Amino acid sequence: MSDRITASSDEQAPLLKIRDLQVGFQTTEGVVPAVRGVDLTLMPGQTLAIVGESGSGKSTTAHAIINLLPGPGRITGGSIEFDGKELTKYSEKEMEEIRGKLIGFVPQDPMSNLNPVWSIGFQVEETIRANGIATGRKEVRAHAIQVLREAGLADADKRLKQFPHQFSGGMRQRVLIGIGLSSRPKLLIADEPTSALDVTVQRRILDHLETLTRDIGTAVLFITHDLGLAAERAEQLVVMYKGKIVEAGPSKEILQNPIHPYTQRLVAAAPSLASRRIQSATHESATHALSDLDYAPTSVTEGLDLIAAAEQRLEHLPTTKRPDAIVVKDLTKVYKIRGQGRGASGEVIASDKVNFSVEKGTTTALVGESGSGKSTVARMILRLEDPTSGSIMIDGQDVAPLKGKQLLDLRRRMQPVFQDPYGSLDPLRNIGNTIGEPLHTHKVGDRTSRKERVLELLDQVALPQSLITRYPNELSGGQRQRVAIARALALKPDVVILDEAVSALDVLVQAQILKLLADLQAELELTYLFITHDLAVVRVIADNVCVMQKGRIVEAASTDDVFDNPQEQYTKELLNAIPGAGITLGV
Known part of the structure; x- marks a missing residue:
């Protein structure tokens, strides 16, 4: 581990002190170590971020602190001292007095x-009562x-009677943050607390966490894959790899001058506003062919051969406008909601006369705050919801009247990757059957060929083939999202709707998946509608951007135009709110 660690003040006792923490998971083949000798020190009021790829042990470390490890998980060694108390010796009943009241999660x-x-x-009220924060009903x-x-x-008083499925992913995440902060804990453990939030709400939430830290001394332990967020919001940074800490110290110092090779890989893979569109393997091959011309050929024949090779590789690259794969005209969706009184009701306009088109073989990103209507538009395009008015054309075909076999054929050509990987995966179906489900539904191939295709897809999304017999609850959030992407690619569709498809992935896997999507797009002429709140990702994956606000598209242009010369104040606010935008990462 890097020895770049700043000394703590001797005058103040640490709030959290972890020494040589060992966590293992019991399997039929013995105990598999997940955390191996972790040391952490967190002072009162301090903010510390743990970063690392999916499966590195970040979340396992966090869950061990409050003794909420999954069934087979056990602390096998080491010490966890919180506010002077040794938590590893606490009974379950004693831990219940700690969780929620003193340590929020x-x-x-x-x-x-x-x-x-x-x-x-x-x-929310159940949590408040359980922690003894308030007692009377009105209170x-x-x-x-x-x-x-x-x-x-903002409209919390009107939404108390609604259910989780009536909230967007970002709104649900805000509810969990509210629950975690409800008792004003001494320590808040936040496991990817803003991964589902758009940048403006993310900034508001993180500003509030900073206020808590400053005013009442709440320490914050962040688990995150967003290096910009870690650099901007955390004083100290810990980098984990394969259950061990490989580098620790001041956040900005580590990210601007990473020492360990793994940290250097993380920083190099992180998308930023300085990034440019990812080039597919086809485009890179063509570019390399052209660069060959910088060298003087030894003969006229060799020179002509180089030119011919370059032209052959470039012939598949887009040169003229292609037909539109998706055309959306005046798309409107109005939801009726119940009011507080008997028989009372109202309307919410989720999508208000939305117009845009996506050229075949290109990527258009829909960006905007949570609740701006992005996911609603996606669900209507997928025919998971019917529009109130307007039209949707896929490859020139109106999708509104499609039923039965025609609708099934459409869905074979158009596949989704949803925002919430756990909610979209059947917990009773193993990973192999989950990825192969579209092949079975659409009767593609036999049992042997389906299994071969599943193994191929696991390789494509960087998952070990041994996961084929595992279940969703045995995978990390990032691994579950990769399974969802593999399932969407199983049928080799023409159109893929990606709703926050990489929001749960660490930067290394995210970079790999984005490169994979770019390569598949070039190879298969895939069309992507990419819905995201991560504008740094938009910069590297999208050709065009549509900015949504309150159900309307307020700005639409090429990605470079939107980022380099935003026209709307709302777009400027989104760009300014990106965490770490002003911090230059090193390599």
């Missing part, structure tokens, strides 16, 4: 951590509204 996956049959208000309700507003839900 914001989990990574909002849908699987909110009960779908209980209203949002009930779940509990008022506190619930307050913490949700602090977490970014």
